[in-house]
Amino acid sequence: MVDFGRSDDVRKSNRRRILSVLRHHAKVSRKHISQETGLSASTVSAITSELLDEAVIVSLQGAEDGALRRGRPQVRLSLNPNAALVASAVQQLDRIAVTVCDYAGKTVAEIDRPFKAREAGPEEFPRTLIETISDALATLPPGAGQLERIELGVQGITDVEGTAMLWSPITRYRNIGMKEALEDAFGVPARVSNDCCMIALALHWRDPERFADNFAAVLLSHGIGMGLMLNGELVTGIRSSATEFGHLSHMPRGALCRCGRSGCIEAYAGDYAIYRRATNAGSESAPRNDIAQAEMSGIMEAAKNGDADSIAAFAEAGEALGTGLANMFALVDPFPVALVGHGTRAYGFIEGSLRRAIGDINPYVSGSGIEISCFPDEKPLIMEGCTITALLELDEEIARSTAPHQKIFTDAV
Amino acid sequence: MVDFGRSDDVRKSNRRRILSVLRHHAKVSRKHISQETGLSASTVSAITSELLDEAVIVSLQGAEDGALRRGRPQVRLSLNPNAALVASAVQQLDRIAVTVCDYAGKTVAEIDRPFKAREAGPEEFPRTLIETISDALATLPPGAGQLERIELGVQGITDVEGTAMLWSPITRYRNIGMKEALEDAFGVPARVSNDCCMIALALHWRDPERFADNFAAVLLSHGIGMGLMLNGELVTGIRSSATEFGHLSHMPRGALCRCGRSGCIEAYAGDYAIYRRATNAGSESAPRNDIAQAEMSGIMEAAKNGDADSIAAFAEAGEALGTGLANMFALVDPFPVALVGHGTRAYGFIEGSLRRAIGDINPYVSGSGIEISCFPDEKPLIMEGCTITALLELDEEIARSTAPHQKIFTDAV
DNA sequence: ACTATTTTTTTCGAGCCTCGAATTAAATGG
């Protein structure tokens, strides 16, 4: 329950709703906002003129699209691109990417450069990031808005407050603080989030029909991650970021996981697990962490040519994923699933056993009824998720910052 | 985000907050309410006098407790017991219990009588319930309030709307509608909920320190159930009621579960599973569903005397439960756990392997750090959960029903 | 060219609601 008592909280809430409409639709008239929110035309008029004064939105003259109709034309309103800038960043095993977007969501600068995470010391993570963001900002023309927020997506575990990478597969260092360094460098709020959570937010934003209030995004990569949305809210841990789907127990006392335990889903479905099984290396053998994409392609090729071990490797991966999903479905009923990352290239070899495991474990669910879609490239999704997160936070802040309404009276006639 | 636009929504919200304070503390002064809610004294005065007019609350004269202090004494306010009645019911395998409480939460009538669920036809479930509630109401003196709500707790799966028992271990019939029959019979809103959810709510209400915003209640009985609270909200399925914790996969292709699948947690930790393992009956043998408490006590006795199979039975149960809990902890970080039901009598035999499994699977969590408490008797908890649910719904309805404030002017002097 | 019509947006007054200040109420202490 929202905690509000005074009546200007009503104004804040209505500002929020109006900004939300503007965030969803590029150009909307006051009329449209009024219909969408259920607020009266007078209220919409009052709030939008406030937002115009604050230069949060702009009104677009002319450029009327569509048939000319009789009557006073609707004035289209839009978020003011120059109201702010947000920086989104993705730090991965081998690359670092930064995107700067304006307040209307358009990308205005992009950098994607190599970064050797394994060889980097703990202080290099924030430092490289600060450098890259600075470089991206330097490319902007002087007229652009001010940077207002930074959002970073990384693999691994972060704390719910978004201050640090508690653990990440891309480095052996723990507890690398990011938030504070970024905030000190740029003087604006920053957060670090789990990549899978960002992917889920991006999908929810991209296709709210399919990825509505309940769905999961599963990242199939060297490891296995999940971003889970339930009731329209991202599920995070109580203290740490993510639903560690990859480390659910699939098979007690089973295959060795790179986390050191046995029988995790990842120990069957991660790249290293598939590689290990396909090369018949024994489920207790140490996970390799330097498997090239070409090697995975080789296994797919072998499977295509009927190699029994390769086929079994993918089948066991599918079974582990399916069992894990079935467990999720037992907890909260079935929901659509997005598979993301390069692991989806082998979807053809995985799907059968995955669906069988879902069906096996939960007979109330026809295994084939689950909607599964694949997105091979995770990076743009992570980036999009970071951007939308930053923008929505900004919207929230703007909605809340309602200065006491002051009318200015002048003596002049 | 709460959807509110008009300013009387503020009043509704503040009514809600004041009612919430009154629900938590038996006798509170306006002063205290003002401090607790942060609302001004004048607002509290206005709203409480409204609530007094509506006879939702009463003001207690005299009966001052504590030291007499200088100054005008605080007037204690309380919820008006006669404002309403709510009926709570628990329908189990062998008994049906009904409790009627007044609006202040005091039990005013109770019935607990035998009911043979296995032999009952589908229509007997609502019918027996209606009879028992009627009988309970008949014992009340005429001055008592009006029945306003009915809340039923049952084992098994219900739909999120609370209309029907979709599946329950106490009967072979599916999809037994309860809500409509009860509403038709008594003319007030009714709901049917999963028993474990009610247990979780009761614990949250009883001991908000220990069972705060994140915890789980696990029912150890013939089957295994879970009520899960995250971020202060009960987790339910998308369509059906409950976190089917008992049917998470513990061991793929493992022991036969009474649900027909293999390897569920319940197939290791339910009474029938412990019995099966202790009697060395083979993990594929059909579950017995008529195991008496005495038989379970016998197994505990045997374990106490060193019987290897009995000890193994409990140890395997603990491992299955621990693995399941570790999976939950991987999803949302560790949280306190309440074990509920007669299965907790064997906690001494279960704890070791349970904690080992938690530690095994999640090394970040010292297995012994998880707070586990036992509540052998589940029935009063289910009942309490039903009552508090009904009362809170009533509070919500009363908070919302703010008639347009009408001052009555009379001509008389 | 000019007026009627249509549609959108703004302005204005009424009605709620909360708050702080002032007032009233109800007790104790000397």
Place this chain on the structure above:
DNA sequence: CCATTTAATTCGAGGCTCGAAAAAAATAGT
């Protein structure tokens, strides 16, 4: 019996939303 202290109520100010009326800005028709 009056001063003091604390609680509760009353009253006016200010903010907010809403509906009605007015103003603005276009087209349609003569």
